[in-house]
Amino acid sequence: MSAADAIATKIIAGAKIELIERGSGRPLVFLHPGIGIDPGAAVLDRLAEGARVIAPVHPGFGRSELPRGMTSVDDLAYFYLDLFEELDLADAVVVGVSFGAWIAAEIAVKTTARLSHLVLADAFGIKVGDRETRDIADIFAMTEAQVAERAYCDPAGARRDYARMDEADLMVVARNREATARFGWSPYMHDPKLKGRLHRIRIPTLVLWGDSDRIVAPDYGRAYAAAIPGARFELIERAGHFPHLEQPDNFARRVLAFAAAPGRAP
Amino acid sequence: MKVFHFTEQPYFPAWDSHEGSLRIVLPNRKCDPARAANLFHRYYDEWQLADALGFDIMVNEHHSTATCLSSTVVVTLSVLARQTTRARLLVLGYPIAHRSDPLRMAEELATIDVISRGRLEMGFVKGVPYEIPVANTNPVFVVERFWEAHDFIIKAMTSHDEPFNWEGEYFQYRHVNIWPRPYQQPHPPVWSTTSSRTNARVLGERGYVIATLGSGYNTRALFDAYREGWAAAGRTGPAAPDRFAYLGLVAIAANEDEARRRGELVAGYPRTSAIVAPQFRNPPGFLSVADNARLLQGKTPPRSYTKDGRVINMATASVQELIDAAIMFCGTPDQVYAQIADFTEHCGGLGNLLMMGQAGHLSHDDTVDSLQLFAREVMPRLAEMKQPVATAAA
Numbered sequence: 001m002s003a004a005d006a007i008a009t010k011i012i013a014g015a016k017i018e019l020i021e022r023g024s025g026r027p028l029v030f031l032h033p034g035i036g037i038d039p040g041a042a043v044l045d046r047l048a049e050g051a052r053v054i055a056p057v058h059p060g061f062g063r064s065e066l067p068r069g070m071t072s073v074d075d076l077a078y079f080y081l082d083l084f085e086e087l088d089l090a091d092a093v094v095v096g097v098s099f100g101a102w103i104a105a106e107i108a109v110k111t112t113a114r115l116s117h118l119v120l121a122d123a124f125g126i127k128v129g130d131r132e133t134r135d136i137a138d139i140f141a142m143t144e145a146q147v148a149e150r151a152y153c154d155p156a157g158a159r160r161d162y163a164r165m166d167e168a169d170l171m172v173v174a175r176n177r178e179a180t181a182r183f184g185w186s187p188y189m190h191d192p193k194l195k196g197r198l199h200r201i202r203i204p205t206l207v208l209w210g211d212s213d214r215i216v217a218p219d220y221g222r223a224y225a226a227a228i229p230g231a232r233f234e235l236i237e238r239a240g241h242f243p244h245l246e247q248p249d250n251f252a253r254r255v256l257a258f259a260a261a262p263g264r265a266p
Numbered sequence: 267m268k269v270f271h272f273t274e275q276p277y278f279p280a281w282d283s284h285e286g287s288l289r290i291v292l293p294n295r296k297c298d299p300a301r302a303a304n305l306f307h308r309y310y311d312e313w314q315l316a317d318a319l320g321f322d323i324m325v326n327e328h329h330s331t332a333t334c335l336s337s338t339v340v341v342t343l344s345v346l347a348r349q350t351t352r353a354r355l356l357v358l359g360y361p362i363a364h365r366s367d368p369l370r371m372a373e374e375l376a377t378i379d380v381i382s383r384g385r386l387e388m389g390f391v392k393g394v395p396y397e398i399p400v401a402n403t404n405p406v407f408v409v410e411r412f413w414e415a416h417d418f419i420i421k422a423m424t425s426h427d428e429p430f431n432w433e434g435e436y437f438q439y440r441h442v443n444i445w446p447r448p449y450q451q452p453h454p455p456v457w458s459t460t461s462s463r464t465n466a467r468v469l470g471e472r473g474y475v476i477a478t479l480g481s482g483y484n485t486r487a488l489f490d491a492y493r494e495g496w497a498a499a500g501r502t503g504p505a506a507p508d509r510f511a512y513l514g515l516v517a518i519a520a521n522e523d524e525a526r527r528r529g530e531l532v533a534g535y536p537r538t539s540a541i542v543a544p545q546f547r548n549p550p551g552f553l554s555v556a557d558n559a560r561l562l563q564g565k566t567p568p569r570s571y572t573k574d575g576r577v578i579n580m581a582t583a584s585v586q587e588l589i590d591a592a593i594m595f596c597g598t599p600d601q602v603y604a605q606i607a608d609f610t611e612h613c614g615g616l617g618n619l620l621m622m623g624q625a626g627h628l629s630h631d632d633t634v635d636s637l638q639l640f641a642r643e644v645m646p647r648l649a650e651m652k653q654p655v656a657t658a659a660a
Contacts, residue, residue: 071407141399143545162562174558178406181550185404 007039007057013082017064018057023048026116027092028259030055031080031100033122033242034180036062036172043244046252051093051259056083058103060179062172073125073183073191077106084114091116093259097244098122098215099180102189105224108205109197116263118201119255120224121208122216122241124184126195128223136189136216140181150214151241198227205231206258210239210246232258267610267617267648270356271316271637272324272513273624274535275309275342277302280332281534287543289331289396302335308630309335310345315634316623317350319641324356324620329400333538340374347382355382358457358477358620359391362419363412364401369439371415372422376448384449389457389477390416396542398549406551411436416456423453457511461569463491470495470505477511477620480536480580482570482591485512489613493657507617507653512609515594515622517585518602518636518644528636529585529596534626536580536593573612599643606644607651614656619648 007018020039028051030037030044037044037055047053059079060066070076080103084092092115096104101123108118128135139147148158162170205228209221218235225233236243236250244251280296281288313323323346327339336342339357346355355378365371379386392412398405414436421430422444429443448454457475460466469476470492478488489510496505515536517529540547548561557567568577572590580593588594592612595605610616623640624633 140549141545146545163564165562167559170559170562171555173562174555177558178551178555181404182406185406186402 007062009063012056012086013067013079015059015065015067015079017059018062020044020053020055020057022053022055023050024052025050026259027052027054027087027089028255029080029084029089029092029094031094031096031103032058032061033098033100034061034176034184035242036176041245041248043248043252046248047095047255049252050256054087054089056080058100058179060182061176063175066179071182073102073106076103076183077110080107081110089114091263093117093119093255095119095255096121096123098241099124099184099189101125102184102191102194105194105198105201106191108201108203109194112201112203115203117259117261118203118205119208119258120205120221121243121251122210122213123207123221123224124189124216125191126198126220126224126227127187127190127192128195128220134188135220137214138188139215140185147215153210153212153238153240153246157246195227198224199229201228201231204258204261204263206254207231207233208243208251208254209233209235210241210243211235211237212239213241215241267507267606267619267651267653268322268354269619269621269640269645269648270324270354271313271321271623272326272620273309273312273622273633274326274328274334275305275336276535276538276626277305277332277335278534278627281538284332284541286541287546288333288538288541289328289543290399290546291543292330292332294330296332305335309624310342310349312624312630312633312637313346313353314349316637317346317353319637320645321621321623321637321641322354322356323350324358326358327361328394329397331396333535333541340378343378343386344381347378347385350382350385353385354387355385356387356389356457356620358387358389359393359459360389361393361397361401362390362415363392363408364397364403365415368415368418368437369422369442369444372419373444375419375454376423376444376446379448379450379454380446382449384454386448386450386454387457387475388419388454389459389475390419391459395549395552396546398552399546404551405549407436408552420453420456423448460488463488466491467495467498470497470509471499473499473501473505473509475509475511475618477513477618479513479620480570480593481512482578482593483573483575483612484569484571485592485609485613489615490656493614497657504655504657505615507615507655510613510616511618511620512613512616513620513622514592514606514609515588515596515625516602516636516640517594517596517628518599518640520598520639522597522601525597525601526585528628528632529588529594531628531632532594532596532622532625533583533585533588534628535622536583536588538626540581573608599639602640603644603647606648610651611654615653617653 102125328334
């Protein structure tokens with residue numbers, strides 16, 4: 001992404017946020033991971049072939065404003081419920097990756113009134129293991145190279161040359177890192193209450209996982225799926241923690257196929 | 267000028283086998299409790315000597331590190347409150363944003379102030395970035411937590427007529443009513459540290475004592491930002507020298523060769539302090555977004571300047587460079603006095619020298635000799651030295 005690719009902005013619940021919109025048809029809300037979303041990402045175009053893609057940049061990330069007092073993923077979930085109302089979405093597919101999937105799950109346990117399908121990819125958000133086991137690798141205790149080694153099936157493709165990026169884009173990188181800590185520092189990348197609330201999600205749910213994800217392993221995804229009534233679990237081959245980046249075609253195809261199946265029972 | 271004797275209480279026996287990090291991840295099996303006990307007693311002995319020689323005393327804490335054995339400064343203060351008799355006891359600092367319980371902190375500090383019969387100086391600090399991973403305080407909120415903890419402690423120390431309630435963003439209490447209340451009224455003096463002009467100005471507005479470390483011949487810019495804040499708060503007259511403090515390493519001896527030898531040992535502090543695994547050096551949110559963007563480009567802000575404007579790296583600088591940057595005052599008593607006096611002129615007034623009189627491998631005997639020499643030959647001259655009193659416009 002470069003500063004030249006300015007993203008349109010919209011005021012939602014009083015906060016000016018960046019919002020990527022692409023394609024037409026039924027609404028598909030894409031909630032990005034902590035590393036943000038590049039408007040040029042192939043996955044957005046692939047998804048837009050079968051849906052009206054709405055990809056907001058979370059408050060505090062990218063160049064989106066951060067409303068005062070917003071400190072938790074719970075706050076973000078309520079913000080997105082406001083967004084769904086203001087955009088008057090109905091039968092929306094909500095797709096989240098990593099940190100974005102945590103937000104998606106927090107939204108869905110509150111209400112699925114405007115949703116038809118939920119896709120959680122390599123999701124953060126719940127506590128699975130015992131108290132001395134970190135379910136999710138501590139990205140704040142690793143160098144960027146160590147994080148990339150765990151996050152990507154092919155870490156070479158993840159390298160970014162900061163020296164060649166302009167100031168505005170570096171500000172986005174720095175802001176994304178800070179916002180990720182703001183919302184996920186402790187309890188680290190999860191809400192201790194969330195797992196016990198997942199049973200409230202009664203719309204078709206697909207839990208997608210990169211088979212090479214070593215930030216949070218596929219077994220964590222299986223536990224996530226097991227806690228959501230009727231949820232399906234699927235692996236994406238040759239993908240790590242960000243399957244939407246490493247396998248955009250496969251990712252979009254799976255999401256759109258899942259969303260094409262019948263939604264909630266009438 | 268007041269002179270405070272300070273040591274980080276280093277556990278130097280572990281410095282030779284650290285695998286790239288003296289902090290956070292260095293396993294504590296490398297700490298021999300018997301050697302730690304000997305070192306604690308030795309450092310306390312040196313502070314008692316400093317008390318007897320007319321120094322004031324500065325103490326601090328760090329966590330999970332071989333650079334500083336003191337992980338709970340309240341213990342150090344408690345020992346010294348009872349075992350010293352006249353020295354001011356400066357804690358610089360107490361990392362109040364990283365602790366979960368400011369009520370407990372107010373109680374501890376008030377109690378120490380009472381036991382010492384009013385000798386406590388309260389330095390509140392945000393802490394170095396390496397404290398964050400251990401404290402687990404969200405680095406994004408450290409500044410806000412710092413000021414709420416500060417506001418609470420001051421209110422707890424100055425409320426005497428009825429218990430009060432506190433329902434803040436970070437801390438909640440009922441029936442706040444600390445016993446004992448502090449000896450000094452309305453509360454022990456407040457100090458803080460900073461390396462930014464913005465924060466320096468805030469400290470000036472509040473009139474607290476500002477202390478800097480490693481800022482060398484860039485210190486004047488920070489002190490002038492303080493003076494701007496001081497004046498902006500509507501005070502008449504310039505900030506007195508006692509509002510300004512500077513931490514400098516001191517290596518002193520009867521002859522220059524011996525002083526340089528001690529200087530090499532004392533330089534163990536800047537040479538080890540930043541040995542930290544890289545992933546812990548810059549927790550998210552600790553620096554501003556703009557500063558982090560510059561860091562990503564590989565631009566690190568220079569901190570330490572020599573008098574003639576050269577930038578030095580504290581971690582790798584030679585003793586001569588440390589002297590040139592006023593990070594170390596080193597030499598015979600005459601030389602050390604001249605260096606401090608010159609630096610005081612640069613600062614536009616400096617009422618408090620925080621003297622790292624022990625650091626690194628400097629032995630007990632060397633430390634005792636240095637303290638005695640400084641007390642005999644330098645301290646009286648510093649006490650008599652006429653201080654410049656600058657206004658904001660240098």
